[in-house]
Amino acid sequence: MxxxxxxxxxxxxxxxxxxxxxxxxxxxxxxxxxxxxxxxxxxxxxxxxxxxxxxxxxxxxxxxxxxxxxxxxxxxxxxxxxxxxxxxxxxxxxxxxxxxxxxxxxxxxxxxPQLDQPERGFSFRADGPLDMRMDNSSGQTVAEYLATASVDEIATVLRDYGDERAAVQIAKKIVARRDAGAPLARSGELAALVASAVKSREPGQDPATRTFQALRIHVNAxxxxxxxxxxxxxxxxxxxxxxxxxxxxxxxxxxxxxxxxxxxxxxxxxxxxxxxxxxxxxxxxxxxxxxxxxxxxxxxxxxxxxxxxxxxxxxxx
CATH class of the missing domain: 3.40.50.150 (Vaccinia Virus protein VP39)
Structure with a gap:
């Protein structure tokens, strides 16, 4: 055969x-x-x-x-x-x-393919559900993690896994939005929030790059x-x-x-x-x-x- x-x-x-x-x-x-x-x-x-x-x-x-x-x-x-x-x-x-x-x-x-499918939530370039799970049949999504994590927990993830200098500012904005009754649910929302918190970034790099990397690494362990x-x-x-x-x-x-x-x-x-x-x-x-x-x-x-x-x-x- x-x-x-x-x-x-x-x-x-x-x-x-x-x-x-x-x-x-x-x-x-x-x-x-x-x-x-x-x-x-x-x-x-x-x-x-x-x-x-x-x-x-x-x-x-x-x-x-x-x-x-x-x-x-x-x-x-x-x-x-x-x-x-x-x-x-x-x-x-x-x-x-x-x-x-x-x-x-x-x-x-x-x-x-994961990056190119907005419904997977991996990319900050296209709006989709804030998921980022490698196995989207089980486990906690990024949206679910951000719905309960503290400022310190989020900032630690962003620093340790994304080397994000604005980790605390981003984490505070995420929690403030959640406390105001509008928790993050979409990748586009997260990208816009990070852009509002990050004042400068390396030439050619989107402000959300490090945050998306860090949260993806975290939820997928x-x-x-x-x-x-x-x-x-x-x-x-x-x-x-x-x-x-x-x-x-x-x-x-x-x-x-x-x-x-x-x-x-x-x-x-x-x-x-x-x-x-x-x-x-x-x-x-x-x-x-x-x-x-x-x-x-x-x-x-x-x-x-x-x-x-x-x-x-x-x-x-």
């Missing part, structure tokens, strides 16, 4: 960031088992399937029900997709009878999801297998970088301190750093959303 992996429809088409670079680095064994932990609209998955032999397997997961629907376009006996957050990838692999995979791919953050997923990598990756992670902002990348360095490099020794026998000798690396790369100038020119992307790849020792 032939394998068919059609291209996305015009409705769901988007440009997959670092498509060939990530898959080039990921696949070391065409007969192996691979995981696409963030299917999105399937750009990486389709390319992986093109590179695999008839004996290869690809297991994909996504927490977005619309991504699961999009995956129905792929009719390939080597492919299966499951509805789950990527933090549960180890469970999904084990349920598929896979103890260790040959490669794990994570493409973090919000996807272009994105950093906690990454940390949970990373804690499962070493057990789920066979020796010689590769971890490839694409991140889009510094908070994500810092977690990935620290994880790889912790398992690839011996702890630094302060040579001013008395020598402690065996500190370096006892360290056994579990990962080897392979490469880190950013999109080419040509990719950034053709897809502005790729400009902040970072790909890090490590190999299981």
């Amino acid at each position: 032939p394998h068919t992996t059609p291209m996305p429809s015009a409705e769901t088409a988007h440009r997959t960031v670092l498509l060939h670079e990530a898959v080039d680095q990921l696949i070391t064994n065409p007969d192996g088992v691979y995981l696409d932990a963030t299917f999105g609209r399937g750009g990486h998955s389709r390319e992986i399937l093109r590179r695999l032999s008839p004996a290869g397997r690809l297991i994909a997961i996504d927490r977005d029900p619309q991504a699961i629907e999009a995956a129905a376009q792929i009719h390939d006996a080597r492919f299966v997709i499951k509805h789950a957050p990527f933090s549960e990838f180890a469970r999904v692999l084990h349920e598929q009878g896979v103890a260790q995979a040959d490669g794990l791919l994570f493409d973090l953050g919000v996807s272009s 994105e950093l906690a999801q990454i940390e949970t997923a990373l804690s499962q990598v070493l057990d789920c990756l066979r020796p010689g297998g590769r971890l490839a992670v694409i991140s889009f902002h510094s908070l994500e990348d810092a977690l990935i970088k620290r994880f790889i360095h912790r398992h690839a490099r011996a702890p630094a020794v302060d040579r001013r301190q008395p020598f402690v026998p065996g500190v370096s000798a006892e360290f056994q690396p579990q990962l080897k750093e392979v490469v880190r790369m950013r999109p080419s100038a040509a990719e950034i020119s053709g897809n502005a959303r790729s400009r902040s992307a970072m790909l890090r790849v490590a190999q299981r020792v």
Whole structure:
């Protein structure tokens, strides 16, 4: 039976960031088992399937029900997709009878289709319900969070996840509006409120950029999801297998970088301190750093959303 992996429809088409670079680095064994932990609209998955032999397997997961629907376009006996957050990838692999995979791919953050659908509430450029959930079938929306959170709680989220200098001013305006009987319900309302609170911003950046990023990260517990997923990598990756992670902002990348360095490099020794026998000798690396790369100038020119992307790849020792 032939394998068919059609291209996305015009409705769901988007440009997959670092498509060939990530898959080039990921696949070391065409007969192996691979995981696409963030299917999105399937750009990486389709390319992986093109590179695999008839004996290869690809297991994909996504927490977005619309991504699961999009995956129905792929009719390939080597492919299966499951509805789950990527933090549960180890469970999904084990349920598929896979103890260790040959490669794990994570493409973090919000996807272009999510940004481009006003009804999802991710974008400050188009008005829609103030939702921002990756899995819009469960969990708390941004509107629901802002309906009860205190000024201090909101300001902390905006500072910690968005590095927003006007965090307190924005939080006070959100709570004042709520207390006046008009809680935020639409993305356009939030964008307008932030614009009224932020007096200056970097050239070319919308005043609401940092606020929308921070609230999205919070309601989806994105950093906690990454940390949970990373804690499962070493057990789920066979020796010689590769971890490839694409991140889009510094908070994500810092977690990935620290994880790889912790398992690839011996702890630094302060040579001013008395020598402690065996500190370096006892360290056994579990990962080897392979490469880190950013999109080419040509990719950034053709897809502005790729400009902040970072790909890090490590190999299981």
